[in-house]
Amino acid sequence: MKRPGPTARHRLTLTSSVVGAVIVALDGTVLTVAQPTLRRDLGASLVQVQWTSTGYLIAVACLLVFAGRLGDRFGHRRVFAVGSLGFGVTSAGIGLAPGIGWVIGLRVAQGVFGALLQPATLGMLRAVYPPDRIGRPIALRTSAIGLAAAAGPVLGGALVGQFGWRAVFFLNVVPALALGGSALAVREPARSPGPTVRLDLPGACLLAVALACLVRTLVGVPGTGWTAESTAELVVAVVVAAVFVRHERRTANPLLPPAVLGSTTVGAALGILVVASAAMFGTLFAGSCFLQEVLGLDPLQTGLRALPAAVMMVLGAPASAVLMRRFGARRTALAALCVLAAGVLLLSRLDRESTAVPISAGFLLLGAGFAGVMVTATTVVVRHVRAESAGVAGALQQTAMNVGPTLGVAAATVLMPLAGGVRTGPALTVLAAVAVAGLPLGLRLPGRDGAPTPRPDCPEANAGTPYGTMNTRQSTSRSAEENDGTPATRGRAA
Numbered sequence: 001m002k003r004p005g006p007t008a009r010h011r012l013t014l015t016s017s018v019v020g021a022v023i024v025a026l027d028g029t030v031l032t033v034a035q036p037t038l039r040r041d042l043g044a045s046l047v048q049v050q051w052t053s054t055g056y057l058i059a060v061a062c063l064l065v066f067a068g069r070l071g072d073r074f075g076h077r078r079v080f081a082v083g084s085l086g087f088g089v090t091s092a093g094i095g096l097a098p099g100i101g102w103v104i105g106l107r108v109a110q111g112v113f114g115a116l117l118q119p120a121t122l123g124m125l126r127a128v129y130p131p132d133r134i135g136r137p138i139a140l141r142t143s144a145i146g147l148a149a150a151a152g153p154v155l156g157g158a159l160v161g162q163f164g165w166r167a168v169f170f171l172n173v174v175p176a177l178a179l180g181g182s183a184l185a186v187r188e189p190a191r192s193p194g195p196t197v198r199l200d201l202p203g204a205c206l207l208a209v210a211l212a213c214l215v216r217t218l219v220g221v222p223g224t225g226w227t228a229e230s231t232a233e234l235v236v237a238v239v240v241a242a243v244f245v246r247h248e249r250r251t252a253n254p255l256l257p258p259a260v261l262g263s264t265t266v267g268a269a270l271g272i273l274v275v276a277s278a279a280m281f282g283t284l285f286a287g288s289c290f291l292q293e294v295l296g297l298d299p300l301q302t303g304l305r306a307l308p309a310a311v312m313m314v315l316g317a318p319a320s321a322v323l324m325r326r327f328g329a330r331r332t333a334l335a336a337l338c339v340l341a342a343g344v345l346l347l348s349r350l351d352r353e354s355t356a357v358p359i360s361a362g363f364l365l366l367g368a369g370f371a372g373v374m375v376t377a378t379t380v381v382v383r384h385v386r387a388e389s390a391g392v393a394g395a396l397q398q399t400a401m402n403v404g405p406t407l408g409v410a411a412a413t414v415l416m417p418l419a420g421g422v423r424t425g426p427a428l429t430v431l432a433a434v435a436v437a438g439l440p441l442g443l444r445l446p447g448r449d450g451a452p453t454p455r456p457d458c459p460e461a462n463a464g465t466p467y468g469t470m471n472t473r474q475s476t477s478r479s480a481e482e483n484d485g486t487p488a489t490r491g492r493a494a
Contacts (some may be wrong), residue, residue, distance in 0.1 A: 001066045012182075013128045019179055020084060022148045023172050023399055024114055028053075029152025034165040041165060044100035050383050052100075052107050054219050060118070061215045061402050062208035063108040068119035068395025069199060069255055072388055075121035080185035080392075086110075088176030120217035120393030122382050131383045137322035139268025139375045143399055144314025146371065184190070203255035206244040211399070213237035220407040222413030229336030241274025256396075257389050268444035269380040272333060273400040273408070276373040278339060279435035283311070283344050283366060286416060286424040287430070289358070294352060312367030320375040326404070328448030329376050336372025339365050341435040348428030373438075380445055408434070417480065 033052065039049045048395050069077040090110040096101045127135050159167040208428045214237040217230050224230065248254040248261055260266055283308065324332045343365030350359060385393040408431065415427035 010128055011192040013124045014137050016179055017125050018144045019175060020117055020121045021141050023176055024118060025145045025148035026152050027172055031150055032157030034160050034168045035154035037160050038165040042100045048100045051104050055080050055104050056111040056214050059108045061211040063112060063115035064119060064399050065207055065255060066204040068391035071120050071123045071391030075346050076120045076127055076391055077183050079116050080120035081180045083113045084176050084180030086113030089171045089174045091169045095166040095200040095380040108161045113206050118398045119382030119391050119394035126387055126390035134383055135324055135379045135422040138379050139317040141376050142317035143269055143314045146310050150310030152188050174276030189203055198253045200251060201254040206240055206247060209239040210237050210244055215406060218410045221410050237434050237466050256392060260385055260389055260392055261267050266443055267288040267383055268441040269377040269398045270396055270431040271441045272373060272377045272438045274404040275434050276370060277401055277404030277440040278408030279340060279344055279431045280370045281405035282412040282431045283347060283428055286412040286427050287347055290424045306363050308364035312364050313371045316368045317375050320372040324376050330442060330445040330447045332372060333376045333442040333445050334439060336369045337435055337438045340369025341432045343369055344428050344435060348425045350465045383471045410436050
């Protein structure tokens, strides 16, 4: 029986998810371009300007998982609306800020709302799309993020040059407020009564402390090196993380459901996202340094050389969704990791005589491999959990995508001076090895015929259930009833 096409609700949800992800991606890329002008206009120090990024990143990392849990508890659309409205208001506030202290404080507040916004963009997709159809929406979302990453520096440079640094923050105000308003305007039926699950506030605090210390360490090491303070922060992060895991295994209402915390499939997918994003963004950082400081290219020329990576992010994401449906997540992820590692190795061989062809080819492989990894691993993470835990799954994916790049840039910054000057070959070789380290994790992903799927009657058994064994009608009706409060119609097709 042929399934019906996307409804207006599907299209609205997909549009909200894509635009919300693009707003966050644009915010980060245009800020990088605006920071030098912001520093001059406000008379800020370099450390203060760095905190406009660091404060935001720490706030997001600390609250992502708890925000995802809030979405699972109160509805992803509501949390998305609050996050969007808050993101827009704080963006406007930063654009009007009279001093650097206001900018830093409002960036931290913006990070809080960004944490609410980001996991909800994936949670909403999981709420309305059945597991076997979520790959394409995630691929479209990934393509949009790639497009934003490519357009961000160009758009930011044009706005800063024409109107000043404040214009880059006003850029997000209207779309963010429009998204939040439209999400609030959608009237949903009352949620069906069910057992009330208490929020795990102690677990949320433990996880926030662990992630804050980890991110603070990774951000600080490139500038100061390994000091006693950074070592102590890392030790605290590890100890608190161990306490968090112990707490989660013992509490009655854990922040991370047992099916998520104990799932080897979800853990493998998250690990792949960390190593792949570390290799990707560490390489982009080292490659940019090489192009500008060794080859003497200006920022615009550097951006043009790296443009194939963004183009392949846009084009490779939908192709990866098709490949995943045909060959399974395992083969697609393994192939993508190999392509990513090949791109990093190719860029590691560059020297002063390198022409545009090998440089562009390296970035092209880099973007193609990363697009495949991101689509495949994200789909596995979101698809493998029950719909009522989709917010937590989306938050874990976003956490991996925050920690991985920070780790990769820190590694590249530490390794390049060890090789002398700005030599990037040894650092990129290590980053290629990081990408290859994801291959054993890729072997744990589901294949085409043995892919696991959530079992509504036994969440702890999710890791071993094939996708094909779950009845489509049962999956769709349960998802509709548990996430939207709408009584499911028996026998309705997905």
